[in-house]
Amino acid sequence: MSEVRRATTCPYCGVGCGIIATCHDDAARRVSIAGDPQHPANQGRLCIKGSHLAETVGLEGRLLHPMVGGLRTSWEHALDQVATILASTIATYGRDAVALYVSGQLLTEDYYVANKLVKGLLGCAQIDTNSRLCMSSAVAAHKRAFGEDVVPQNYDDIEAADMIVLVGANAAWCHPILYQRIKAAKERRPELYVVVIDPRRTATCEIADLHLPLRPGSDISLWNGLLVYLDEHGGIDHDYCARHTQGLEATLQQARDEVGAIADVARICDLDAGHVAAFYQRFIDTPLTLSLFSQGSNQSLQGVDKGNALINCHLASGRLHRRGAGVLSLTGQPNAMGGREVGGLANQLAAHLELEHAEHRQLLAEFWRCAPISAYPGDKAVDLFAAIASGRIRAVWIIGSNPVVSLPEADRVGAALARCPHVIVSDCIADTDTTRHAHILLPALAWGEKDGSVTNSERRISRQRRFLPVPGEARADWWILSEVGRRLGGGSMFDYQNAAQIFREHAALSVYRNAGATRRRFHLAGLAQIDDAAYEQMTPQQWPVDAPAHPYADHHVSHADGRARLIPVRQAPDHDRRDAKHPWLLNTGRLRDQWHTMTRTGLSATLLAHTQEPYVDIHPDDAQALGIKDDDLVALHRQEAHSVLRARLSTQQRRGELFAPIHWTGVLSRSGRIGPLVHARCDPLSGQPDSKMSCVALQIPDIAWQASLVSAAALPLPPLYYATQIRLGQGFRQALAEVAGGMSFADWLHGLTLPTLEMITADDAAANWHRRAWLEQGRLVAFLAAPWPSTADLDWASSLLGQRLDGQQRKRLLALQAGTASSARGRRICSCFGVHEQTLIAAIRAGRLDSVAAIGQATRAGSNCGSCQSELAELLRREQALRTTAVQPGRALHQDPS
Ligand SMILES: Nc1nc2c(c(=O)[nH]1)N[C@H]1C(S)=C(S)[C@@H](COP(=O)(O)OP(=O)(O)OC[C@H]3O[C@@H](n4cnc5c(=O)[nH]c(N)nc54)[C@H](O)[C@@H]3O)O[C@H]1N2
Ligand SMILES: Nc1nc2c(c(=O)[nH]1)N[C@H]1C(S)=C(S)[C@@H](COP(=O)(O)OP(=O)(O)OC[C@H]3O[C@@H](n4cnc5c(=O)[nH]c(N)nc54)[C@H](O)[C@@H]3O)O[C@H]1N2
Ligand code: SF4
Ligand SMILES: [Mo]
DSSP: OOOEEEEEEOSSSTTOOEEEEEEEETTTTEEEEEEOTTOTTTTTOOOHHHHTGGGGOSOTTBOOSOEETTEEOOHHHHHHHHHHHHHHHHHHHOGGGEEEEEOTTSOHHHHHHHHIIIIIIISSOOEEEGGGGTTHHHHHHHHHHHSSOOOOOOTTHHHHOSEEEEESOOHHHHSHHHHHHHHHHHHHOTTOEEEEEOSSOOGGGGGOSEEEOOOTTOHHHHHHHHHHHHHHTTOOOHHHHHHHEEOHHHHHHHHHHHOOSHHHHHHHHTOOHHHHHHHHHHHHHOSSEEEEEOHHHHSSTTHHHHHHHHHHHHHHTTOSSBTTBEEEEOOOSTTHHHHHHHTOSTTBOGGGOBTTOHHHHHHHHHHHTOSOOOOSOOOOHHHHHHHHHHTSOOEEEEESOOHHHHSSSHHHHHHHHHHOSEEEEEESBSOOTTGGGOSEEEEBOOTTTOOEEEEOTTSEEEEEOOOSOOOTTOBOHHHHHHHHHIIIIIGGGGOOOSHHHHHHHHHHHHHTTOSGGGOOSOOOTTTTTOOHHHHHHOOOEESSTTSOSSTTTTSOOSSTTSOEEOOOOOOOTTSOOOOSSSOEEEEEEOOTTOOTTOTTGGGOHHHHTTOOSOEEEEOHHHHHHHTOOTTOEEEEEETTEEEEEEEEEOTTSOTTEEEEESOOOTTTBSSOOOGGGSOOOBOTTTOOBOOSOEEEEEEOOOEEEEEEEEESSOOOOOSSSEEEEEEOSSSEEEEEEEETTSOOHHHHHHHHOOTTSEEEEEEEGGGTEEEEEEEETTEEEEEEEESOOOHHHHHHHHHTTTOBOOHHHHHHHHHTOOOSSOOOOOOEEETTTTEEHHHHHHHHHHHTOOSHHHHHHHHOTTSSSOTTHHHHHHHHHHHHHHHTTTTSOSOOSSOOOO
């Protein structure tokens, strides 16, 4: 069969890297992935997630047919059902009793149709998106400052800047290709000064000249302090402020009232005063300063204010809207920005029109030829699920999100869906924590199968293109939404034949009456007439289309008077709600190799090798005080919710603070979900939840027994205290544990025994030591070891799955004696080439390697996607510290300000 080769865009983060995807074999879905050298965002490079996409495009676990009530059905029937449910719920309970919850992972075309269905046809704004949890604070901050949600900078400002400040952003892991651009810029110009502002010492700090590990939640004081410092040290650009801004005096006054001196800032933010002074002076001395901010800023009780506090400093000093100087909000999802364009949030309209403006509503109703648009905003994500819980919303349609995992107080979300009369879910995966609650399941096309566009953090629109055949009966999200729209009487409003037609309409709306009181900087002039063939060929381009590189290059922003606003903001004292019962502050975030709820990255054994189980980072001194060792199981509690995680001792944490990744789900682990522990308190302006500062209790469980089970096929998770499923190259592994008083090992084992198989055993009951191997026709199908053996031993055991074992090999397996090959290999650091920690240490010692590049030459580690380079550098530092016999500690990150 012939090869299909297409230029497309990565479906993961908001960097929006271009990919050349080739399908070599339709039936086997054999695919190869390469970075697109022509794409301006990545110029050919891909990070680890992007470069391992080929491992995630198989059909395993896919939802391929519509299902109603657990039974496969026809599209006709499923769509009729959805339409009937929406119509009858509205007829009986009113428009606000139905809701859509959508996602920044939808393509712009899908997103546009979803929004049109609700705001244009259903006549309400009861639609919100997971971007509420992600970008809504940044959106609100931009609107306050600029009068429109316009991200005013570009990626190539990185190369032009003399200082880069990363605020609450772990770009090394979350925006890796941008991080590598910063790193490369710094290698070319070592004087490029990099500051990281994050309570944790993250992998991003690897390139930092200065890391400010501030007290969580205290960013506003840091920025207000900077504003006061600018004022006192001649750093305010009064000319700029007079010509282009409003609000300087009031904002300064507010800042002065709050933080008088650097000593105040240092105390409030729990930072070294010398480091704060050094940062402030650098800021004054560096006109070309670029700040990048992400979830450490957005996901906060004061996320909007944090954004404005930062923008205030840039405005006051005239460091904005210029090449190399400004503020760039990093978008998370591949189409977070597209969602902002089409107005996916419950308080927005399409094409940067505003729900609260009568004229905007009227314009949109005119363009869509629909009934007047409702002026009432819908429920924001957290409220939306609370309304489901209370019964006010009686039918919900979830598209492209997994809220039972990702929303705060996630157990309540699950309980709300369990009670909701009608739950409709569109997903490409059959079994997720959310699809488990669905009455109707609609199979969506996945990446590689769908066609459309996405917009990245720098407003660059790129095409996602189909290069795989459509599997089963899966359909494009825009098609599913349009079919429901037609059934609800939307007729001509949803008469779409392809994605190009929708894009054309979206582009046409962006230029429709785009002048005077309804002028928007967002416009796609030049694309409004794009024909199908041109859409097929469309190359990446930034909006506003056909305009200067910086949308506010004339410093004339979207407020009616053209002036940007400085917004007086005050640090709230009460972010930290720790009390005697909940004395730990829980921070949550992302891992290098996983994407959100792991429905796709969790399919790749290579990506799972970096971190195999849910964990919590804790400072070694805190751990020591509690008697916790590395890898011990600990339980975190908040109210009735709890999670059980492996402890990881980490000096990257501040004392009293914990960090846990967001990725594990109920499908993959019994108790590794972190969402239930996260409080649902939100920023009052944006409604964005504060996902970084929950208060929890920590307990050390009394573990009665532990075991590991490897098997050729996935097995259901047993109802034990702790159970996590891990995908391996050759099969699956489960890490299992039970507490005293729970199921005994013997009882559990009894339930597990697979009678048709041959079983060999070795036990030392007195020592709680057990080994089992199950074979079918002499071939290993499963192996059990209690207590937990090392990962290396299990890797070795799993490498025997499917192999025929002779007597000698069986003995060695039960004893876990690998023979020559295996020794403890440590963690897999480089996933691209499968290089483990011990191999790296051996190579560093043998070759006296002294740079990441040298490690790359010797072992290949880090030489492909580069995602592990921070970890290689960390390893190198540890080894060098050992080499210089104790006296000299590793390089201190807090460099002397002098
Ligand atoms: N590998 C990977 N990459 C991803 C994703 C993924 O799932 N996996 N998801 C994508 C998405 S949707 C998003 S939104 C982005 C998120 O990208 P990031 O925002 O970079 O990621 P997070 O890990 O959520 O949080 C960033 C940092 O904020 C810090 N922080 C916590 N509290 C505070 C505070 O009070 N002040 C400051 N200054 N910092 C604080 C945390 O310690 C954390 O290191 O990543 C995108 N990229
Ligand atoms: N505690 C805590 N919670 C957080 C965060 C945090 O930092 N801390 N971060 C928040 C942020 S920033 C985000 S963005 C959210 C992300 O949270 P979610 O949106 O819940 O995460 P995903 O796993 O990306 O969910 C996407 C779902 O859509 C499916 N899907 C993929 N492609 C398609 C498609 O084309 N069509 C359809 N219909 N379905 C598709 C996937 O299989 C998956 O089930 O999590 C938020 N939750
Ligand atoms: S940085 Fe990585 S995850 Fe993000 S778009 Fe590029 S390849 Fe994809
Ligand atoms: Mo996000």
